[in-house]
Amino acid sequence: MKSVLTQCRRIVVKVGSSLVTNQGAGLDLNALGNWARQIAALNASGHEVVLVSSGAIAEGMQRLGWNTRPTSIHDLQAAAAVGQMGLVQAYESCFRKHDLHAAQVLLTHADLADRERYLNARTTLTTLLSLHVIPIINENDTVVTDEIKFGDNDTLGALVANLIEADVLIILTDQTGLYTADPRKDPGATLVNEAKAGDARLESMAGGAGSSIGRGGMITKILAAKRAARSGAHTVIASGHERDVLLRLLQGEAIGTLLTATTLTLAARKQWLADHLQVAGKLVLDAGAIKALRSGGKSLLPIGVKSVSGEFERGEVVACIGEDGSDIARGLINYNAGEARLIAQHTSQEIETLLGYGGDAEIIHRDNLVLL
Numbered sequence: 001m002k003s004v005l006t007q008c009r010r011i012v013v014k015v016g017s018s019l020v021t022n023q024g025a026g027l028d029l030n031a032l033g034n035w036a037r038q039i040a041a042l043n044a045s046g047h048e049v050v051l052v053s054s055g056a057i058a059e060g061m062q063r064l065g066w067n068t069r070p071t072s073i074h075d076l077q078a079a080a081a082v083g084q085m086g087l088v089q090a091y092e093s094c095f096r097k098h099d100l101h102a103a104q105v106l107l108t109h110a111d112l113a114d115r116e117r118y119l120n121a122r123t124t125l126t127t128l129l130s131l132h133v134i135p136i137i138n139e140n141d142t143v144v145t146d147e148i149k150f151g152d153n154d155t156l157g158a159l160v161a162n163l164i165e166a167d168v169l170i171i172l173t174d175q176t177g178l179y180t181a182d183p184r185k186d187p188g189a190t191l192v193n194e195a196k197a198g199d200a201r202l203e204s205m206a207g208g209a210g211s212s213i214g215r216g217g218m219i220t221k222i223l224a225a226k227r228a229a230r231s232g233a234h235t236v237i238a239s240g241h242e243r244d245v246l247l248r249l250l251q252g253e254a255i256g257t258l259l260t261a262t263t264l265t266l267a268a269r270k271q272w273l274a275d276h277l278q279v280a281g282k283l284v285l286d287a288g289a290i291k292a293l294r295s296g297g298k299s300l301l302p303i304g305v306k307s308v309s310g311e312f313e314r315g316e317v318v319a320c321i322g323e324d325g326s327d328i329a330r331g332l333i334n335y336n337a338g339e340a341r342l343i344a345q346h347t348s349q350e351i352e353t354l355l356g357y358g359g360d361a362e363i364i365h366r367d368n369l370v371l372l
Contacts, residue, residue: 004234004260006252008167010048010129012233013039014157018174019240020055026062027055027086033094038246039134040098047250048129050164052137052157053091059083084138091136101133106140109277112159113317118272125164155277158224162231162271169228170249171221172240177257178218180205197229197259222259229261231271270370273330279319281310281337283344283363290328293320293371299362300331300369302343302351311337320364331369334360 015035022028039049057076060083061069070076088104095102105125111117128135139156154171161169181189195202202225206218218237225235238245238256249255285293289304300320312318313336320329333340340363342354348361 004258005168005236005249008234008250009046010050010164010166010168011042011250012050012052012157012161012164012166012169013246014052014153014169014171015054015240016153016173017054017058019172020053021058027059027090029090029094032090033097035246036091036094036098036100038244040095040100041247042250043100043132043134050125050129050135050137050160050166051091052153052160053087054138054153056080056083056087056138059086059090062086087138088136091134095134103128103133103135105135105137107137107156107160108140112163112272113276113278115272118163122163125160129164152220154220154224155227158227158233158235159275161228161233162275165231166228166233169224169233169235170246171224171235171237172245173221173237174239174241175218175237176239177237177255178202178205178222182207192257193254194258194260196262197225197235198262202259225259227275229259230274232261234261235259273317273332273368273370274372276317276330279310279330280312280316281308281318281333281340283308283318283320283333283340284323285320285328286323290322293329293369297366299366300329300364301348301361302340302363303345303347305340305344305363308337308340308344313337318364320369327372329364329369329371331364333364335363 020028020031035051039051042049057069057079060079060081063082063086064079066079070079084104084106088102091102107121111121125135137156137160139153157169157171176191178192179189180192183189192205202222203219206222221237228235236249236256236258238249242248242255245255283305284307285300286304286306289300292298292304293300306323310318312333314334315332317330318333319327320331322328335343339355343351343363346354351361352358
């Protein structure tokens with residue numbers, strides 16, 4: 001790991017609920033103090049650190065006197081609203097001991113899906129880092145619904161890594177790292193010390209995309225690493241119970257699992273396209289269109305679109321998928337849903353006849369399309 005992590009300057013650290021809460025009794029102030037101490041040391045040595053921290057709902061439950069996690073979305077949102085106060089107060093107190101300020105940044109998918117808000121969020125975070133302020137990021141659970149959630153803080157951590165073009169995403173958990181199989185079931189399972197982010201075999205090791213592993217399980221971490229790699233960020237999955245884990249990792253010590261980014265970094269605008277978790281619609285492509293996109297760097301023409309689903313307007317982000325449902329690309333579409341349905345499976349020369357006006361020859365231009 002030494003040759004990779006010792007050169008990393010901008011870091012996103014994600015800590016899970018188990019590392020910041022005290023078994024349902026609210027926040028573990030000693031644990032928060034430990035993270036603040038390590039991050040302060042990294043800051044003093046010239047690193048820029050953004051912290052993605054869970055724990056708001058657990059703290060809200062403790063403050064409200066609730067012993068059981070609620071199931072109602074409104075109760076969860078209320079707990080998050082109350083708990084965010086405690087979470088930020090606790091972190092601010094811990095960082096002040098090291099003469100640092102913390103800043104609360106709450107994000108929703110809508111903040112990152114809108115191009116202007118995306119750029120504003122990036123500018124805010126980079127400004128905070130330039131001021132040596134530690135951003136504490138969480139999903140804005142007080143306003144989001146299941147339909148627009150990031151899904152888990154592993155995904156949020158990857159999106160933030162892409163947003164600020166971080167060098168590394170460090171996902172701290174209560175597990176040692178990624179194993180070749182579930183070590184609780186397979187005594188022959190071994191720790192994966194290093195691999196390439198996006199390697200399909202990793203998803204199988206973590207349980208597969210369709211597994212029943214709960215939200216925040218190992219599979220979400222593997223997929224987060226794959227996402228972070230699109231902007232050139234490496235990912236480390238390691239145990240947060242390791243002494244001084246952040247300091248030792250950045251000194252080059254091999255701890256946990258390192259997933260290296262080996263793909264070419266996407267241009268910033270295409271990275272924004274790739275990071276859309278929710279899309280306005282979907283286009284099912286035929287094999288010829290997929291080949292043209294992947295090997296020829298071509299634009300998507302209407303003749304290669306087999307079907308169109310969803311309701312969207314011109315300029316919205318849509319997903320391009322294969323007939324087997326596999327993700328192929330994301331792009332800004334040149335037609336609304338009704339028009340896209342009319343011209344699908346037709347040549348570009350037929351567009352004017354079908355729509356009554358001469359539109360764009362491409363349904364998605366290659367400059368507005370990113371392969372996944």
